Amino acid sequence: xxxxxxPDLLTGRQGPALGAPGRADLDYPSLAxxxxxxxxxxxxxxxxxxxxxxxxxxxxxxxAAAFLAxxxxxxxxxLNPAYTEEEFAFYLEDLGAKRLILAAGAETxxxxxxxxxxxxISAVESGAAAGDIVLTGAAEAPARRNGPGDxxxxxxxxxxxxxxxxxxxxxxxxxxxxxxxxxxxxxxPADRCLNMMPLFHIHGLIAAVLxxxxxxxxxxxxxxxxALKFFGWLGEIRPSWYSAVPTMHQAILxxxxxNAETLAQAKLRLIRSSSAALPVPVLEALEATFGCPVIExxxxxxxxxxxxxxxxxxxxxxxxxVGVAAGPEVAIMDAGGALLPQGxxxxxxxxxxxxxxxxxxxxxxxxxxxxxxxxxxxxxxxxDPQGYITIRGRLKEIINRGGEKISPREVDxxxxxxxxxxxxxxxxxPHRMLGEDVAAAVVLEEGAAADxxxxxAFAAERLAAFKVPARIEILTEIPKGATGKLQRIGLAExxxxxxxxxxx
Ligand code: AMP
Numbered sequence: 001x002x003x004x005x006x007p008d009l010l011t012g013r014q015g016p017a018l019g020a021p022g023r024a025d026l027d028y029p030s031l032a033x034x035x036x037x038x039x040x041x042x043x044x045x046x047x048x049x050x051x052x053x054x055x056x057x058x059x060x061x062x063x064a065a066a067f068l069a070x071x072x073x074x075x076x077x078x079l080n081p082a083y084t085e086e087e088f089a090f091y092l093e094d095l096g097a098k099r100l101i102l103a104a105g106a107e108t109x110x111x112x113x114x115x116x117x118x119x120x121i122s123a124v125e126s127g128a129a130a131g132d133i134v135l136t137g138a139a140e141a142p143a144r145r146n147g148p149g150d151x152x153x154x155x156x157x158x159x160x161x162x163x164x165x166x167x168x169x170x171x172x173x174x175x176x177x178x179x180x181x182x183x184x185x186x187x188x189p190a191d192r193c194l195n196m197m198p199l200f201h202i203h204g205l206i207a208a209v210l211x212x213x214x215x216x217x218x219x220x221x222x223x224x225x226x227a228l229k230f231f232g233w234l235g236e237i238r239p240s241w242y243s244a245v246p247t248m249h250q251a252i253l254x255x256x257x258x259n260a261e262t263l264a265q266a267k268l269r270l271i272r273s274s275s276a277a278l279p280v281p282v283l284e285a286l287e288a289t290f291g292c293p294v295i296e297x298x299x300x301x302x303x304x305x306x307x308x309x310x311x312x313x314x315x316x317x318x319x320x321x322v323g324v325a326a327g328p329e330v331a332i333m334d335a336g337g338a339l340l341p342q343g344x345x346x347x348x349x350x351x352x353x354x355x356x357x358x359x360x361x362x363x364x365x366x367x368x369x370x371x372x373x374x375x376x377x378x379x380x381x382x383x384d385p386q387g388y389i390t391i392r393g394r395l396k397e398i399i400n401r402g403g404e405k406i407s408p409r410e411v412d413x414x415x416x417x418x419x420x421x422x423x424x425x426x427x428x429x430p431h432r433m434l435g436e437d438v439a440a441a442v443v444l445e446e447g448a449a450a451d452x453x454x455x456x457a458f459a460a461e462r463l464a465a466f467k468v469p470a471r472i473e474i475l476t477e478i479p480k481g482a483t484g485k486l487q488r489i490g491l492a493e494x495x496x497x498x499x500x501x502x503x504x
Contacts (some may be wrong), residue, residue: 002150002179004172006072009214015189018131019220020061021233022170026129038069041135041141041381048144052077052095056110059224062124063199064209066101071152077331078200082464088113104136134296148172157301158398158407166360169304176353177304178210180327184309187215194239198223203275205304207243231259234266243272244291245403247433249282256289256393274299275403276435280319291324298322302375304354308389321388328352333385337371345392349374397488402434406467410489414462420448425478427491430498440469441478
């Protein structure tokens with residue numbers, strides 16, 4: 001049987017596991033020792049299965065190792081380091097975090113948020129090899145490991161309501177998902193992934209890090225996406241693949257010509273794309289540039305990432321589709337909960353070992369999102385006779401900013417607190433590179449004079465930068481849908497900003 005806890009996933013492996021540009025690799029036995037030591041230190045701090053430990057660490061091998069160690073012995077809750085103090089306070093409280101782990105000496109608003117809430121903080125120090133970490137000054141006690149059913153990872157999803165939902169993923173969920181991805185990509189010990197995806201998002205954690213390790217391969221963890229460094233990394237690290245969101249692929253392509261020499265020597269076996277729709281011309285240009293297949297996959301936090309993927313050759317890839325079910329079962333359901341025949345358009349639903357058992361403390365969301373054991377993704381799609389899935393739209397209002405998901409209600413709730421704002425509706429506007437970006441329509445209080453720039457500055461003080469509306473339209477009235485209700489979906493079109501902005 002496939003392993004269903006992290007320590008089991010890593011046992012008996014040899015060779016390089018974690019790497020970082022310019023640093024020595026950490027091999028599998030050393031990684032296992034790091035994980036065990038951290039497990040004992042967590043136990044020494046009184047932490048074990050079921051305890052949420054928040055991680056706010058810069059992207060890199062330390063974040064990967066901390067995730068692996070905490071997810072082996074407690075519940076890892078990696079948070080976006082770009083959050084504001086208010087956002088950190090919300091997440092730490094919502095998770096009931098028992099401890100916050102930061103890089104030694106790091107200056108981050110997470111520190112003030114944790115102090116305010118009385119959440120104790122531990123610092124992570126790292127040795128010379130990539131991911132060789134230890135908690136500063138923590139005593140050890142016998143470690144307590146997670147079983148398959150314990151929550152190894154919790155992430156928040158951007159709900160359509162202002163309150164993001166907690167998605168718990170068990171050790172068995174994330175191990176299953178890692179195995180599915182490894183299988184789709186035929187990963188093995190000879191593979192090395194170049195990770196540029198953030199390690200507070202399911203894509204980086206599972207599709208890059210855990211999939212690699214589940215196959216005995218290596219993963220080199222960079223500080224994050226950097227189009228200027230990408231070709232240097234290709235030359236230095238010689239990865240066999242990488243996984244990214246479409247905007248990253250696009251940025252890489254624009255620099256490819258200048259790096260023809262590196263490209264000629266690069267031997268990527270495949271490129272993976274997920275988390276947002278990959279435009280077909282980008283897929284084609286990537287394949288022509290790198291001379292390897294581009295595998296578009298369909299992922300989601302609640303599925304511990306992968307739901308579907310295009311197959312490797314010789315099976316056909318179908319550009320414009322997200323491929324075939326690749327892990328869970330995938331079906332199409334109507335609004336009433338009936339499964340639809342092949343070819344019909346409806347909501348994409350999934351069930352399988354990688355799917356979350358349900359949102360935490362949220363019976364309403366669980367009742368809405370699970371039907372007869374199927375999880376409703378909120379994406380609309382259809383399945384062709386060969387089983388390839390095409391995404392047709394989204395039933396939920398979440399904004400997909402090049403893979404970053406933003407809840408429009410969360411932005412509304414901030415803007416409405418500005419004294420000059422009487423009404424606000426945040427919505428997705430098309431963006432040439434990102435697919436979608438955040439926009440807001442605002443009606444001011446009578447006689448108020450705030451302009452878009454002032455409102456954006458107000459939002460920027462309260463929201464992480466990626467959530468701040470790129471465009472704010474000040475209107476005398478917000479257009480309503482046919483039923484007289486405010487509708488976010490289609491608002492960009494109604495306001496005449498539905499055309500992608502060239503050069504944006
Ligand atoms: P997340 O939970 O951040 O991984 O976001 C999941 C959502 O991203 C899905 O429900 C889809 O709406 C979207 N998504 C993921 N992969 C793709 C893809 N290949 N094409 C289009 N949308 C995607």
